[in-house]
Amino acid sequence: MRFAFYLLIPALSVFLTTAHAGWKRHVIAAGYENKTVIGGDFTGDGKTDVISGDCEFDRTILYAAPDWEPVVLETTVKSMHSAAFDVDGDGDLDYIGSRFTPGFIFWLENPDRPLTEKWRLHVIDDFADGGLNGSHGLITGDVDRDGKLDLIANGGMENGAFPDSLAWFKIPEDATQRWERNILAGGDAPGRNHYHGFGDVNGDGRPDAASAGKNMPRGNWFAWWEQPEDPRVPWTKHLVSEGEYGATNILIVDVNGDGKRDFIATRGHGSGVAWFENPTWERHPVNTRLAGPHSLAVADIDMDGDADAATCAKDSLTAAWFENDGKGGFTTHLIHEHQSSYDVRLIDMDGDGDLDLLNAGRDSLNVAWFENPLR
Numbered sequence: 001m002r003f004a005f006y007l008l009i010p011a012l013s014v015f016l017t018t019a020h021a022g023w024k025r026h027v028i029a030a031g032y033e034n035k036t037v038i039g040g041d042f043t044g045d046g047k048t049d050v051i052s053g054d055c056e057f058d059r060t061i062l063y064a065a066p067d068w069e070p071v072v073l074e075t076t077v078k079s080m081h082s083a084a085f086d087v088d089g090d091g092d093l094d095y096i097g098s099r100f101t102p103g104f105i106f107w108l109e110n111p112d113r114p115l116t117e118k119w120r121l122h123v124i125d126d127f128a129d130g131g132l133n134g135s136h137g138l139i140t141g142d143v144d145r146d147g148k149l150d151l152i153a154n155g156g157m158e159n160g161a162f163p164d165s166l167a168w169f170k171i172p173e174d175a176t177q178r179w180e181r182n183i184l185a186g187g188d189a190p191g192r193n194h195y196h197g198f199g200d201v202n203g204d205g206r207p208d209a210a211s212a213g214k215n216m217p218r219g220n221w222f223a224w225w226e227q228p229e230d231p232r233v234p235w236t237k238h239l240v241s242e243g244e245y246g247a248t249n250i251l252i253v254d255v256n257g258d259g260k261r262d263f264i265a266t267r268g269h270g271s272g273v274a275w276f277e278n279p280t281w282e283r284h285p286v287n288t289r290l291a292g293p294h295s296l297a298v299a300d301i302d303m304d305g306d307a308d309a310a311t312c313a314k315d316s317l318t319a320a321w322f323e324n325d326g327k328g329g330f331t332t333h334l335i336h337e338h339q340s341s342y343d344v345r346l347i348d349m350d351g352d353g354d355l356d357l358l359n360a361g362r363d364s365l366n367v368a369w370f371e372n373p374l375r
Helices: 002-008
Strands: 024-030 034-040 049-054 059-064 069-074 081-085 094-099 104-109 120-126 139-141 150-155 165-170 180-185 193-199 208-213 221-226 236-242 249-253 262-266 271-277 282-291 297-299 308-313 318-324 330-337 343-347 356-361 366-371
Touching (some): 024 049, 024 059, 034 343, 034 356, 049 356, 081 139, 139 193, 221 262, 282 318, 308 343
Antiparallel strands (some): 034 049, 059 069, 081 094, 094 104, 208 221, 221 236, 249 262, 262 271, 356 366
């Protein structure tokens, strides 16, 4: 049934500029539904490997470059989203995953021989033990400015100890123990909040957080939370925009080069991509046609010094990138048609110095990356 639906949706190339076409698709794996994917040098050989979450069989799978032979790391958790960094400070890259409901956030410890040894699972937070429920999005950043990465996650469900919430987690001295949970948004992030942004919005030197809510009656918004002097107390919510049907993604970046941090956002359970200009949050459309742009990544794709963006629309079945003219004017370019997605990452997959697009193809049942031809 998935493929019947997949083929009947019309391509959207008529709505896209194709001047920068030529992105080659490389399929890493196929045949299963996956909602998250992340790249990094997990094997320590200098090449970019890939870890994907198999939603059909609750597997976490490592694909080592360049041959992409699968290595199953975990078989008990269904991951909705993921992150990666050196959690335990031993010099290798560990994996962080989140299950939506019942909420469960965990990390997999990268062993000395990552292709043959077991990756040990450690619990960060667990709904069954009083933790968050509805853990949909993860993002990393140094919240308390101590030089160490922290984790921002969410409780997107309406039940449990922390409904409609956002939290940040600090790694304890022993990273294998439960992490310190700090609720930054307690009950004021309703509507099934989804993915998150992180950065200093107001220029006070303290990084802030942003999120989006997709469900009525209290959703359809983009907002940000201002970090107080003590990051362990609740943060102050500021609304960016309401009436944003199906709002899912929001990232913090200086779009127009004026030194202020703006927002780029998508309505992944609706349609459209837009950016909001600091400090008035004036809304500027980036693309109004793409349906279901559930994924969003921001970086300098064409290496001209400004922030571009990319998505793969799960309902339009179209991967695209948005070229910034440096002042917040965007041109949409086709990357690939007939490709669905739930999660994308901009990362140098082939070591040639530019950023490629890594994609978790939920409905197209594949893990694929698209080779940047712009260099």
